[in-house]
Amino acid sequence: MRPESLEAFVAAAGVVGNASSLHRSGQRARRVLEEAREELAAAVGADPAEVIFTSGGSEADSIAVLGGWEAGRARGRSRCLVSAVEHPAVGGAVKRGAEVLPVDRDGLVDLEAARAMIDGDVAVVSVVAVNNETGAVQPVGAVLEIAAGAGAWLHSDAVQALGHVPLDFRADGVDLVSLSAHKVGGPVGIGALLARREVSPRPIGLGGGQEREVRSGTQPVALASAFARAASLAVGELEAESTRLRGLRDRISGLAVSLGARLNSLPGGAPHIVNVTFDGVRADDLLFLLDQRGVHASVGSACRAGVHQPSEVLLAMRRSEAEAVQSLRFSLGWTTTVADIDALAAALRESLAVARTAF
Structure with a gap:
């Protein structure tokens, strides 16, 4: 709050x-x-x-x-x-x-x-x-x-x-x-x-x-x-905050692409949400590994927490079931900082390396 x-x-x-x-x-x-x-x-x-x-x-x-x-x-x-x-x-x-x-x-x-x-x-x-x-x-x-x-x-x-x-x-x-x-x-x-x-x-x-x-x-x-x-x-604060969050979002997008991910979010979309697909990993595994490192991401809507199935949103966007279960969402808010994105970068590299060996 x-x-x-x-x-x-x-x-x-x-x-x-x-x-x-x-x-x-x-x-x-x-x-x-x-x-x-x-x-x-x-x-x-x-x-x-x-x-x-x-x-x-x-x-x-x-x-x-x-x-x-x-x-x-x-x-x-x-x-x-x-x-x-x-x-x-x-x-x-x-x-x-x-x-x-x-x-x-x-x-x-x-x-x-x-x-x-x-x-x-x-x-x-x-x-x-x-x-x-x-x-x-x-x-x-x-x-x-x-x-x-x-x-x-x-x-x-x-x-x-x-x-x-x-x-x-x-x-x-x-x-x-x-x-x-x-x-x-x-x-x-x-x-x-x-x-x-x-x-x-x-x-x-x-x-x-x-x-x-x-x-x-x-x-x-x-x-x-x-x-x-x-x-x-x-x-x-909308105008200034949107600009700030868009910069952080774009950093996450660039990081994800550099690690082999595909973006499901449009560049002109809302400034605080990034959805990416990581081939060769289960999103659930990656979510757990990131959580261990202090990063709280999501595999779809929080209202479906604990009942993870392929994202109906991604399926409606003509993604395959495999792609839908390999996708993760990162959300930003008023408390998110550049330091948080740096922490995500380190945690994501480590977590992907582990998740890909387990797939």
């Missing part, structure tokens, strides 16, 4: 009262909550009434996709489309009947396929803003034009976009956007769904409907306050 976010959390954690209660303590808690809502809204170009606090990005995704789909059924729209490279919180809708928008070898949505598939029967289309495994920045604006022309809602998971690429809810025109605090130095356990005033997804859970009758549960005032502060800082 960013120090300022932690300070905001500690200060708000001392506020007594349930923000939904009518007594004086509840009113004080409500004031802190609404101040956080206003701060977050200002950071992402939204109206405070468009901010719905959730437990994280996954819940925001679920409400947008499943709740949006259910609301669409009430409008006579029975279909839901999700891209082939979505986070599991969106991609899981395929098991419930959602259809898949294909992507090209770079992991970008096939716009011709989108034009052919999106019609008046589609309730909601979901396309991630920045892919969490490769850092690919999707053509959300182009998909929005197609969806809007058919009267469908467009949802975008912007968890990896916040603080790393420009995000302006009002100007971008997307109907529903998911965010999460911990990607920008905020606390784990809180996120938000941005929903336009005229867009009302159906709730997917029961309760008191505290968040715009869409999401129920006692509002976590301290978490909301910490999230808003982290988001404000991340957005305020």
